[in-house]
Amino acid sequence: MATANRRSSISSRERILAAARELFAARGFKGTTTASIARRARLNEALIFRHFPAKKDLFTAILREKLEDERLARIIDAAECRSMPVEDAFRLVAERFAEAFDPVFLRLYYHSALEDHALADAFYDQFVSRFVALVEQLIVRGIRECRFRNVDASVAARAFTGMLRSYFLTNELFPRHALRGDPKEISLGFCDLFLNGVTRRRPARVNGKGRRWMP
Numbered sequence: 001m002a003t004a005n006r007r008s009s010i011s012s013r014e015r016i017l018a019a020a021r022e023l024f025a026a027r028g029f030k031g032t033t034t035a036s037i038a039r040r041a042r043l044n045e046a047l048i049f050r051h052f053p054a055k056k057d058l059f060t061a062i063l064r065e066k067l068e069d070e071r072l073a074r075i076i077d078a079a080e081c082r083s084m085p086v087e088d089a090f091r092l093v094a095e096r097f098a099e100a101f102d103p104v105f106l107r108l109y110y111h112s113a114l115e116d117h118a119l120a121d122a123f124y125d126q127f128v129s130r131f132v133a134l135v136e137q138l139i140v141r142g143i144r145e146c147r148f149r150n151v152d153a154s155v156a157a158r159a160f161t162g163m164l165r166s167y168f169l170t171n172e173l174f175p176r177h178a179l180r181g182d183p184k185e186i187s188l189g190f191c192d193l194f195l196n197g198v199t200r201r202r203p204a205r206v207n208g209k210g211r212r213w214m215p
Helices: 002-027 034-041 045-051 055-067 070-075 078-082 086-100 103-114 118-144 153-173 183-196
Strands: none
Touching: 002 034, 002 045, 002 055, 002 103, 034 045, 055 103, 055 118, 070 086, 070 118, 078 086, 078 118, 086 118, 086 153, 086 183, 103 118, 103 153, 118 153, 153 183
């Protein structure tokens, strides 16, 4: 009997979290009530407060669950990136970003940021900033190894991560204008553009004063 009750409890908690995740993503934190979550989960509202004393505790649980997603951890696995050529590390990061994309959580995250919810900052600090820092480290390494031009690593890191975020955000918010194709392949395409640019490269020449220039 105890085992059956435990299973019922786990099932109820998961149903509450699933309903809250969907409603927070659609309506934001402020626009979602515990009554609406209970209706979506098909549970008594009192049961929500048995698991989560306050609405913010639901949001915290969703955030914690996302941060514990091993797909996110794999994106910022700096140790693995250090063991391969820097270009391959960029491609690995782009692939894993595509694999970890969660449209429901994306909406929830941006809703919370627009509402100035403290947990949006928490997710930024615990994942987004670490992701950008990893990319910046890779760029610094590429410069040090003379594989990349000497650029502002911080700006370049924002450019790379911004391309990926913008692609997935646009696809989610404006599906009629979405790029068609495999998200992983498109992410790798962005990666290739970042690494190689769009300018046709020509051999450098030396002018009459000994300066190198590109025609």
